[in-house]
Amino acid sequence: MVNLEELIRDIFSIIHDYHCDESAQLKEEDVANWINQFDEKDRAFFLQEFLHLLKQGIYISKEQAKIKLYDNLLILYKKLGYSDLSRFIKETRFFNIQKEGKSQPELLKILSSLLNEKNGLLLNPNGERLIKNYVYLDDIIATGKTVRKDLNNWLQEKDVDGVIFAEKVKMGAIQCVVSTFCSHTWAESNIHWIFKCNYGSEVFLKFPIFIASYNIENSVHPSSHLNFAYPHYNKEIAESYFSTLTGSYHEDKAFRAIGTPKTEVFYSTPANRERFENIMLSKGIGILEKVKQKNPAHRPLGATNPSNKTLGTGTLFFTWRNISNTCPLIFWWDNPSHGWKGLFPLKNRG
Amino acid sequence: MILKNRHYKITDVVSFRKTTEPFGGLSNMASGYSINVGGVIIRTSEHLYQACRFPDYPEIQEAIINEPSPMNAKFISRKYAHLTRKDWDEIRINLMKWCLHVKLAQNWEAFSSLLLKTGNKPIVEFTRKDKVWGATLEGDYLIGINALGRLLMDLRESYAKKAIQPYCIESPKEIDNFSLYSFPIGIVCNDFYVNELHSNFDYSYSLD
Numbered sequence: 058m059v060n061l062e063e064l065i066r067d068i069f070s071i072i073h074d075y076h077c078d079e080s081a082q083l084k085e086e087d088v089a090n091w092i093n094q095f096d097e098k099d100r101a102f103f104l105q106e107f108l109h110l111l112k113q114g115i116y117i118s119k120e121q122a123k124i125k126l127y128d129n130l131l132i133l134y135k136k137l138g139y140s141d142l143s144r145f146i147k148e149t150r151f152f153n154i155q156k157e158g159k160s161q162p163e164l165l166k167i168l169s170s171l172l173n174e175k176n177g178l179l180l181n182p183n184g185e186r187l188i189k190n191y192v193y194l195d196d197i198i199a200t201g202k203t204v205r206k207d208l209n210n211w212l213q214e215k216d217v218d219g220v221i222f223a224e225k226v227k228m229g230a231i232q233c234v235v236s237t238f239c240s241h242t243w244a245e246s247n248i249h250w251i252f253k254c255n256y257g258s259e260v261f262l263k264f265p266i267f268i269a270s271y272n273i274e275n276s277v278h279p280s281s282h283l284n285f286a287y288p289h290y291n292k293e294i295a296e297s298y299f300s301t302l303t304g305s306y307h308e309d310k311a312f313r314a315i316g317t318p319k320t321e322v323f324y325s326t327p328a329n330r331e332r333f334e335n336i337m338l339s340k341g342i343g344i345l346e347k348v349k350q351k352n353p354a355h356r357p358l359g360a361t362n363p364s365n366k367t368l369g370t371g372t373l374f375f376t377w378r379n380i381s382n383t384c385p386l387i388f389w390w391d392n393p394s395h396g397w398k399g400l401f402p403l404k405n406r407g
Numbered sequence: 408m409i410l411k412n413r414h415y416k417i418t419d420v421v422s423f424r425k426t427t428e429p430f431g432g433l434s435n436m437a438s439g440y441s442i443n444v445g446g447v448i449i450r451t452s453e454h455l456y457q458a459c460r461f462p463d464y465p466e467i468q469e470a471i472i473n474e475p476s477p478m479n480a481k482f483i484s485r486k487y488a489h490l491t492r493k494d495w496d497e498i499r500i501n502l503m504k505w506c507l508h509v510k511l512a513q514n515w516e517a518f519s520s521l522l523l524k525t526g527n528k529p530i531v532e533f534t535r536k537d538k539v540w541g542a543t544l545e546g547d548y549l550i551g552i553n554a555l556g557r558l559l560m561d562l563r564e565s566y567a568k569k570a571i572q573p574y575c576i577e578s579p580k581e582i583d584n585f586s587l588y589s590f591p592i593g594i595v596c597n598d599f600y601v602n603e604l605h606s607n608f609d610y611s612y613s614l615d
Contacts, residue, residue: 205603243446250443251600257516259439262448276446279465279588309445314589319466362603 064104065089071111074118074377075401083401091400099336106333109325110373114271117196117238117376125270126164126194127171129236133268137190137232146178149190153181154207158404160196160378168194185217191233193265196376198237199383200362201244205251208233208265212256227258233265239374240269241285242276273374277310277317284323286358286371286385287313288334298342299368303353308366338368340397341386347395359383379404415542415549421525422533422549432521433530433559435506436477440514442506444587444595452510453477457484458587459502460491465588492584501579503540504558509595511562512573522559522567530556530563574598 065088075083092100117125134145151168155161169180191211198204212223225231245267252261274281290312299311324330341357354360358369360382370383380389380401389399423430426437435453442449449455449472457480458468467487474480492498511518532541532555542551566573575596578585585592 246446246448247600247603250448251603253441254513254597254600259441262441277588277590278447279469307446309590309593317589364602 059101059105061092061101061104064101064108065092068104068108068111071108071118072116072375072401074120075375076379076404077119077377079404081402088400091398094397095336095340099332102329102332103336106325106329110323113323115374117270117374119377122164122238122376122378123167123171125238126168126236127175129268129270130168130172133192133234133236133266136266136268137234142176143178145190146172146180147183148187149181149192150185150188151180152191152193152207152211154193154211155195155203161194163378164194164196189231191231193233193235195235195237196239196378197372197374197381197383198235198240198244198267198269199370199372199381200360201241201248202362204235204265205248208235208248209252209255212252223256226264227256227260229260235265235267237267237269238376239271239273239372240267241273241370241372242281246276271374273372275371277314279317279319281318282322283313283318285373286334286337286369288338288358288368289313289315289331291335291338294338294342294368298345298357299366302356302366304362304364304366306362306364306366311367337385337387341369341390344386344390344395344397355382355386358385375401410539410552410554412538412550413542413553415529415531415553417544417547417549420529420531420549422531424533430521430525430530432518433525434532435555438477440510440518442509442513443597443600444509444592445590447472447587450475451477451480452506454480455509456503456506457481459506459585460484460495461487462492462584462586464490468588494583498579498582500554500558501581503555504561505576505579505582507558507562508573508576511566512576512595513597515572519567519570519572522563525563530559532556 065085069085069088072083092104095103131142134142137145139145151165153162153165165180172178172180193204193208195204212226213221215221216225222231226233249262249264252264253259273285274283275285275287295312321327321330324333338357345351345355345357353363356367356369358371361367361370369385371385372381372383374381375384375388380403382389382403387397387399388401389403390397391399391402421430423433425431426434431437432440435456436451438451440451442452442455444455449458454472454474454477458471461467464487467483467490471480471483474483531549531553533549534541534543534551536543538551540553540555542549542553542556565571575594575598577594578592
């Protein structure tokens with residue numbers, strides 16, 4: 058007999074520090090209140106499966122974030138061919154482009170403190186002329202929209218000698234790394250291709266280099282683990298909600314192909330995956346049905362480019378700082394008039 | 408395409424053999440002309456062509472596409488030759504035509520300018536043995552069907568010389584079961600990616 062309270066406690070023990078730096082940190086009763094919004098017959102199952110997923114490292118606490126930020130730094134300086142961290146730091150500029158309140162400035166503060174404490178080094182010690190490497194920190198690359206926009210703006214700027222950064226990349230004079238806790242493989246390949254198209258050089262198929270503590274394999278390759286929310290074709294959904302979507306891209310990949318993934322390694326079983334995904338999908342659709350002014354980017358399984366005819370990005374990854382709106386709506390949607398309060402409330406609502 | 412041998416005087420043609428030669432970019436093995444089909448980035452048209460031999464075996468397709476060297480990609484394909492689609496001999500020239508159209512559409516500046524550099528000369532793939540895709544040297548002549556060279560000449564005349572960039576390439580109508588990684592290959596368009604860079608849509612969190 059599954060004990061709901063025990064499941065709630067176990068889940069809370071993993072996610073307890075969500076929004077710990079905000080005025081309203083997550084409480085154990087929030088988990089209970091959240092799951093009580095689901096149909097009674099699904100609650101125990103849903104918590105059990107969610108706990109199974111959480112145990113695979115899809116929630117990063119603040120303490121874990123510090124370890125992973127530093128570990129990524131140790132990986133990336135070696136990947137760029139350095140054996141000396143101090144020399145790497147001297148030749149590297151860490152971008153500080155995102156606005157205050159977003160993840161980048163916060164991650165920079167944490168990394169700066171760690172680097173100083175562990176190695177006696179300071180970030181961004183040198184002027185532009187000595188810089189050979191550029192590092193962009195973020196918590197998650199989901200659709201890639203933010204990093205793409207930020208890097209594209211930077212690529213068109215000039216250095217102190219008047220050379221456009223895009224030209225320096227083409228010449229191989231500089232490298233760029235995007236370092237995150239989580240990255241979606243489809244977004245990575247998209248970013249590479251978009252830059253290749255825009256700058257007309259195959260060099261950009263490796264620009265930027267992505268380093269992530271955790272990858273969400275949402276490229277529909279045969280070997281992809283498809284460790285996100287990506288349900289099979291559902292005739293009822295296809296003929297109702299899905300048919301109302303006005304986007305036109307990627308419709309052929311909107312539903313997971315039968316027989317994929319080849320081996321289920323993320324969800325507990327293929328059958329449980331099916332059930333879990335369909336619960337998220339139907340509850341998400343239920344939320345959207347109550348919304349009067351729909352944002353075309355919002356889909357039941359998370360935000361996506363409105364041009365896409367898909368059910369959403371389906372991100373299943375969370376950090377202590379803030380949830381990505383590319384996660385299924387059941388995790389973050391918060392509006393009493395729509396009858397739903399997500400488990401992880403969003404900071405920086407629009 | 409009528410599959411009869413043609414005779415080309417070697418001094419009158421633009422030929423290509425190795426990818427490192429001046430016209431090496433015309434070869435399917437040439438790097439620098441990557442292709443995107445349904446979000447899958449493919450290094451060369453050779454990789455794409457070989458992957459299309461195995462629509463029922465997405466894992467073989469993945470092995471081919473993941474292989475960095477186009478020559479080794481071809482060897483992988485040969486290793487699984489017994490699993491080639493049954494109508495391969497009937498469809499392969501049409502398939503190659505499609506691959507080349509996608510290569511041109513997605514690498515317009517580099518590939519069209521290379522085609523234009525050939526002027527009005529016949530384009531011939533100079534091969535050691537292959538008399539279907541290329542032509543072999545016999546005395547002063549290159550002799551063979553030269554299917555690849557002729558397809559390239561069609562592209563030059565139909566698109567490059569007219570400065571018409573093919574944008575969206577339809578899948579070949581005559582080829583059934585045309586898929587990549589179990590997904591049917593429909594129209595291959597680059598506009599999603601081109602537009603994405605300038606897309607400013609606000610995904611903001613307003614939940615009202």
